[in-house]
Amino acid sequence: MIIEALGERTLRFSELRDEVEGISHKMLTQNLRMLERNGLAERKVHPTVPPRVEYTLTKPGRALRATVDGMCDWTHEYFGRIEAARRRFDDG
Amino acid sequence: MIIEALGERTLRFSELRDEVEGISHKMLTQNLRMLERNGLAERKVHPTVPPRVEYTLTKPGRALRATVDGMCDWTHEYFGRIEAARRRFDDG
């Protein structure tokens, strides 16, 4: 998730692309636009050459990240049980 | 979300169908299977006629529900700002 990748940091487009592994150029752009539109991330363009565009989470964005972290905690806590349940289900 | 609908209760298939408004028969079945497979919900079949199947959240499921509640809280807290940001973005 882009929100997790950003965290408290400020990252460039290509840095995010590397960070969020597996995401396509197109999806990254699309999601960043969405975050920007909803005021969750801020986009800062440096008018240099080559272009440099940086993204940072806003206050709402960081708050959302906190709740997402809750999900991550849940995963760490229960992922083992989930895999076990999955095996039980798939077998018998 | 089914998880929210279930909450602390035990509900029948058709009760869930009514509770989670707009969900199709197919999606409900599919999601319930997923929850069951991952050990997030428990499925109890009463071998009567007509059939009676009840669903309850397991401990991991209830824990997940707690984090989902976190998301809901976030939404209540920030939805106003999001809409405002959206308007600003769409305008200028």
Next chain:
DNA sequence: CTGTATCCGGTTTGATACTG
């Protein structure tokens, strides 16, 4: 009532090519 199987149109996505 609960559940599975099939079909089918709309959406989404990655690949690719192109611009400033």
Next chain:
DNA sequence: CAGTATCAAACCGGATACAG
């Protein structure tokens, strides 16, 4: 480097029909 446009392929969800 960052971003847009386009197009075919894959995916998904709803509707429907049918079964236990």
